[in-house]
Amino acid sequence: MTIDTIIVGAGGRGNAYGNFALEHPADLQVVGIAEPDALRRERFIGLHDIAPSMAFEGWQELLASGERKAATIINCTMDRMHFDSTMKMLELGYDVLLEKPMSPVLDENLQLVQKAEQTGCLLQVCHVLRYTPFWQALRAVVQSGALGKIISVTHRENLSFSHMAHSFVRGNWRNAGTSGPMILSKCCHDFDVLLWILKKRVRRLQSFGSLMHFRPENAPAGATERCTDPCPAADTCKYEATRLYARAGSGFPLNAVSWTPTAEARLEALHTGWYGRCVYFCDNDVVDHQTVTMEMEDGATVSLIMNGQGDEECRTMRWDGTKATLYGKFAASGDEIRIHHHRSGEVETVPVIARDSSGHGGGDFGIVRSFLNTIKGQPDDSVTTARESLESHLLAFAAEESRLNNSVITMEEYRNRF
Numbered sequence: 001m002t003i004d005t006i007i008v009g010a011g012g013r014g015n016a017y018g019n020f021a022l023e024h025p026a027d028l029q030v031v032g033i034a035e036p037d038a039l040r041r042e043r044f045i046g047l048h049d050i051a052p053s054m055a056f057e058g059w060q061e062l063l064a065s066g067e068r069k070a071a072t073i074i075n076c077t078m079d080r081m082h083f084d085s086t087m088k089m090l091e092l093g094y095d096v097l098l099e100k101p102m103s104p105v106l107d108e109n110l111q112l113v114q115k116a117e118q119t120g121c122l123l124q125v126c127h128v129l130r131y132t133p134f135w136q137a138l139r140a141v142v143q144s145g146a147l148g149k150i151i152s153v154t155h156r157e158n159l160s161f162s163h164m165a166h167s168f169v170r171g172n173w174r175n176a177g178t179s180g181p182m183i184l185s186k187c188c189h190d191f192d193v194l195l196w197i198l199k200k201r202v203r204r205l206q207s208f209g210s211l212m213h214f215r216p217e218n219a220p221a222g223a224t225e226r227c228t229d230p231c232p233a234a235d236t237c238k239y240e241a242t243r244l245y246a247r248a249g250s251g252f253p254l255n256a257v258s259w260t261p262t263a264e265a266r267l268e269a270l271h272t273g274w275y276g277r278c279v280y281f282c283d284n285d286v287v288d289h290q291t292v293t294m295e296m297e298d299g300a301t302v303s304l305i306m307n308g309q310g311d312e313e314c315r316t317m318r319w320d321g322t323k324a325t326l327y328g329k330f331a332a333s334g335d336e337i338r339i340h341h342h343r344s345g346e347v348e349t350v351p352v353i354a355r356d357s358s359g360h361g362g363g364d365f366g367i368v369r370s371f372l373n374t375i376k377g378q379p380d381d382s383v384t385t386a387r388e389s390l391e392s393h394l395l396a397f398a399a400e401e402s403r404l405n406n407s408v409i410t411m412e413e414y415r416n417r418f
């Protein structure tokens with residue numbers, strides 16, 4: 001059975017999910033597009049052979065008639081557009097696959113969950129990690145009891161220095177006022193998988209972090225406001241933009257600079273666009289490192305460390321249980337899970353199925369498959385309901401409040417506030 005969908009927002013994410021339809025036309029067909037950028041919209045129309053009457057300049061135009069035009073919508077607009085658009089989509093009866101975070105405004109998350117429950121529509125949030133072979137393997141180990149009772153977890157979200165600069169200094173998620181706090185934008189995924197694997201709620205948490213490095217006072221002497229100007233640090237600065245972006249090719253992060261896949265188009269975009277700016281002179285205010293310490297309901301402790309100065313983009317973790325210790329690495333360079341059994345001293349390598357070609361370790365296609373299965377009435381056990389996603393978002397908001405107010409948050413009280 002082929003399910004039809006309209007993609008709203010033909011940027012990085014809209015294309016990632018659109019690619020699923022191109023590779024699996026018997027499962028998903030993209031019949032409509034809403035995107036204000038004419039170049040992106042036309043490219044999408046061509047790729048998916050969309051009828052002119054189903055191409056819209058934005059979600060507002062798509063929904064204006066009040067008629068439902070397909071069974072589902074994949075909402076890939078930016079964070080601050082999620083709430084108004086998704087509320088309307090649910091009112092019109094669409095099942096919605098919504099990009100994370102649901103909303104950077106706490107109260108709006110609750111309203112979205114309530115709206116989905118009132119309308120009976122499916123609202124599934126793109127917590128892509130759940131749908132990867134790596135996280136499913138890690139979860140299976142923990143839930144098998146092979147590690148014993150979990151006492152302590154250290155989980156690191158290591159952003160590479162270039163991804164940090166691209167997304168959280170120069171790009172879409174640099175400013176809490178236009179996107180949201182970084183611990184929500186980047187780590188709602190991490191809270192989600194931790195809760196999903198531990199199957200326990202958080203009792204208390206506290207958080208520290210700041211914007212330590214990407215400030216004007218840390219700029220190299222004489223640095224210019226754009227890397228396309230003659231900057232004295234051009235040969236030594238690791239963030240120099242023409243080195244990072246002025247090349248041919250496609251995909252993340254190059255498409256964010258220009259969808260025209262040539263070095264010349266990218267260089268031209270760097271002269272005026274966000275990504276040519278010096279990282280020390282941007283309008284960024286989100287943190288560049290943050291830690292969250294959590295005490296679970298059974299007393300186990302979990303540390304989440306988010307860091308933007310990594311050499312390699314990866315998540316790494318250590319799970320200490322009463323029987324064994326697990327070391328893991330989730331990375332494009334190779335997924336690894338090793339269990340060190342305490343009594344025998346034996347070291348066991350856990351096989352992880354190879355990732356498919358889609359982004360986020362195979363999660364991008366995995367979540368679309370899960371969404372389609374849920375619509376067909378065959379939900380898998382990874383499926384995340386909007387209500388379940390709410391808890392990961394609440395933890396992120398609570399962590400931000402703790403960081404800003406220097407407080408320890410008791411989650412039961414926090415949940416009862418809303």
Ligand SMILES: NC(=O)c1ccc[n+]([C@@H]2O[C@H](COP(=O)([O-])OP(=O)(O)OC[C@H]3O[C@@H](n4cnc5c(N)ncnc54)[C@H](O)[C@@H]3O)[C@@H](O)[C@H]2O)c1
Nearest residue numbers: 009010011012013034035058059076077078079099100126
């Ligand atoms: N699940 C994940 O792991 C993951 C990863 C990256 C981003 N995201 C989330 O996905 C969302 C989109 O991120 P992205 O990287 O694709 O951003 P993007 O900027 O590449 O794409 C957003 C698109 O929305 C379009 N748009 C703007 N106004 C619109 C309107 N009124 N109607 C329809 N479209 C409109 C923009 O022109 C743009 O093409 C964000 O919420 C982001 O946080 C999730």
